[in-house]
Structure formats: structure tokens, C-alpha cells
Amino acid sequence: MKEIDINCDLGEGGNYDHLLMPLISSCNIACGGHAGDLKTMEKTIDLAIANNTNIGAHPSYPDKENFGRSSIDISAGELKESIQKQIISLQNIAEKKGTKLHHVKPHGALYNDAAKDEKIARIIIESLLEIERNFSLFVPLNSVISEVAKGKMNIIFEGFADRNYEADYSLVSRSKSNAVIEEKEAVFKHVFSMFHEQKIIAENGQNLPCEATTFCLHSDTKNSVEILRFLHQKFSEVNIKIKNT
Secondary structure (H helix, E strand, C coil): CEEEEEEEEECCCCCCHHHHHHHCCEEEEECCCCCCCHHHHHHHHHHHHHCCCEEEEECCCCCCCCCCCCCCCCCHHHHHHHHHHHHHHHHHHHHHCCCCCCEECCCHHHHHHHCCCHHHHHHHHHHHHHHCCCCEEEEECCCHHHHHHCCCCEEEEEEECCECECCCCCECCCCCCCCECCCHHHHHHHHHHHHCCCEEECCCCCEEECCCCEEECCCCCCCHHHHHHHHHHHHHHCCEEECCC
16 A cells, blocks of 8 residues: 655644644644744644654744745844744754654745745755754755755655646745635545646646655645545545555
């Protein structure tokens, strides 16, 4: 039986973390930049441990006002300090619980900026390497950060289960009505194509090669719990298992 890794951004103040965690294999925990505090980090780590879920840090621009979804004017030194503070806060809690961080996935605008801006990409990578050389880094397909990180640390390419793609591998802007995929059948078809057929069908109909091995479903996507339950059912029918179940 093949295994697939499904990840979700948690600890962001949503109401369904306790329902989502048993349905995924990796979680990305907000660590104070765009959302979260020490209390929510601890609670989410406890949930992850109870469900045998890989624990990842989800650092962001320090911008709770905009939920980390806007690029901000910040010096390289300040950004590096913020990223490290966020990750270390989560790492310390994990270690006290007898576990460790498996990966790091930047959030929102930081993730998107690193996909195309070499300076931002290098700041992220330097921040991680100074903390721990064994972190895996979730990166977008066809991105600057994936190229910069090669040979320096383990990278894991990520696809988005609930987002449509443009022909250049960028995500369709949330300002457009077709940005988010909310129908469970469409989500399954999208993920199955990326995972099993190794291709993304872009909005213009073009087939894009896909080497993603982890797939993100956003916790705030409408009916996210129902979608994940449906994915479990459909994957089992084609002999694919979400890793930690």
C-alpha cells in the first residue's frame, strides 16, 4: 500500500484542530508570528503527540494584524531574529514533551516571498541552519527557495490540495473566485493527480510536472474536516494510506 503525507496548518485559532489532527500525518504549528502563543503551541503539540503526527514549525512575518498574509518592510536582521524566536519557542516546548520538530514550513506571505525572492529565501535557510541542521523544509514547487536550499538541508516539495495553480506554479490569487477548491470530490481528484500521476492541471489546462510528496489542506477551508474524511475513504479505495492512520 502506498502512503501519502497530508499536512495542515494548525494552532491558528481555529475551532477544529482536535478534529483535523487525527486525519492528517503532518501539522504545521503557528508559533507566534501570525498567530499562536506558548499556550496554543503546547496544546497543539499535545494533540500531535496523541495522534502520532509529525510536528512542524510554521513561522511567519511578525504580523498578527494581517495574519501574516502581507509582505512587510523588515530588515534582514529583524526577520532572522523573529523566525528563530518563533521556531525555538516551539522547539523548546516539543523537547520538554519528549519529542522534536520534524520540519519547518513558512507561512503565508513569507512562504510566497521565499518562492521568488532569493534574499528572503536565504534569510529563512540561514535562520534554520543556525538552530538545527536536521530540519526538513517544506518548499513550493518550482521555487527560488528550493534551489537555494539544495545541498544545504533536506527539502520536501509541497502541493496544495485545496488551491488551484497558474501555469507558472504560482497559486491562483485568493482575490479570484476559483482560487480555493472546496468540493471534496474536486480536492481528491486534484491531489490524486499530483500524487499518483505526478502532474498538476493548471487553470489554463496545461499539465505541469509535480514532484510534491506532501500535500496541504488549509484548516480554514470550508468543510475541511469533511474533506479530509472523504480523502481517507477515497484513498483507501485506491490502496493509498494517509501515513499515520
